[in-house]
Amino acid sequence: MSDIELIAIVERYLNGEMSADERLRFEVLRRENTEVDSTVKEHQEFTNRLKQYGERLEFESLLNAIHDEIDVQTLKDEFVHHPSIIVRLWRNHHSKISMAASIAIFAVLGTLFFTGYLKTQDQQSELVAMRRRVDREVRSNENFRRTTTAMIKDIRDAKKSIDHNKYAGSGFAVSADGYIVTNNHVISGADSVYIQNSAGDEYRVKTVYTDPKYDIAILKIVDRSFTRLSSLPYGFKRTKSDLGEDVYTVGYPGDDFTYVPGNLSAATGFNGDTINYRISIPVNPGNSGGPVLDSKGNVIGIISARASQAEGAAFAIKSKYLQKAINAIPSDSLKSKINLNTRNSIASMTRVQQIKKIQNYIFMVKVYN
Known part of the structure; x- marks a missing residue:
């Protein structure tokens, strides 16, 4: 049949x-x-x-x-x-x-x-x-x-x-497996947060830890499309930086990845605040959360605010406070331990070469309310 x-x-x-x-x-x-x-x-x-x-x-x-x-x-x-x-x-x-x-x-x-x-x-x-x-x-x-x-x-x-998003600031990778640092004030009060890299790829992130005192927020990429980054090219400086050092920042004050050079002008921030450096770099609100690097490509701080009392100046949270914030994260909030990179593969490169190397590790932070 x-x-x-x-x-x-x-x-x-x-x-x-x-x-x-x-x-x-x-x-x-x-x-x-x-x-x-x-x-x-x-x-x-x-x-x-x-x-x-x-x-x-x-x-x-x-x-x-x-x-x-x-x-x-x-x-x-x-x-x-x-x-x-x-x-x-x-x-x-x-x-x-x-x-x-x-x-x-x-x-x-x-x-x-x-x-x-x-x-x-x-x-x-x-x-x-x-x-x-x-x-x-x-x-x-x-x-x-x-x-x-x-x-x-x-x-x-x-x-x-689309109706409620704002391009709130910048952020950068602190590990290859998708942990990102930005300012707490950038993501505070957000319903959801996304980051976007220089290629235009957008990823959903969750907030792992916030420290309002140091104005630091640690995010984790949770988007399935994300693939692990290569080893971070920059290191994180643990010691004090000196006045007059050449420094620069990169980030997203607008739609484009932007580089701004300057120098370290004071060891303290507003009214002698020891958490911040004062740097002679003109920044805009979108720079908040971006890294400040020295001439060798070591991260010495995180852009936190523009100095209203001095034109062309800004404040940057010292990198040692990033380490303190990471140490304070409850272990059950982390999938893997965050160890700030001490190896620097761009120290001998020119500034142009350094920027090309780190560009893929710097992100636009988008906040949706």
Whole structure:
């Protein structure tokens, strides 16, 4: 008996089209032949899934209602200027989008079959094979409706994010496995925080630790698309830096990665504050959280504020307080211990070479409220 013939008999059985005698004989066959019994169960399950096509039509109505709710043209125009959001949505949902298309196609073909549109043996043979494929696909995607609803929520959240994000500051890596430091005031009060590298790749981060006293925040990249960085090229200076030293900072006072040179002008900050250096570097709010490096490429501090009483001056938290903040992080908050790098691979390089080497380790910090 061919598959087509067996399925035709199974359909008569499931549709109640057999006589009492035929039904009795077929049920005996089911008990004696496990392959026939398995085919009946599979076909019954497949038939039930096709009956859910009506539910999918209802779900389509829901999508249409959401479409009417969202100003699609405005959303499109805004997404064009925020490609990182599109990338994030695609990373999270491309498999679900593909699955949605597959289910819709198979459901329509199944409907055509049961309404008698597909009648030739070749067409039925193709549908038998198709039935098996779609059955496997649907079984592996039981959460299709729930995940699609989540996708819709992400689109709404993305729209909300566009309306409420601000480019708050800068940050830089303190370890190769995704721990980032920035200022506490940069991320304070945020609903969510993302960072973006010089290539435009955006990653979601969580706040691991904050120290308002030192104005330090430690973040951890939790985005699945993140790949471990290479070894940090810069080291962290533990000893005191001297007045007059050439220093520089890099960061994101705007959309572009920016370099600003200067020098260390005072060993203390505002009103003799010993936590900060004062540096002769003109900075903007977006520089907050960026590193201050000496001529050898060692991190000596973190930009924290612009000096309002002196034009072209800023304050930088000394690097030893970064170490204190890291030491204060509860061990259960860390996946791995953070050891500040003491090796420096850029000490003998020119300034231009140093900047090229460290650029991939400096991030724009985006805050969403």
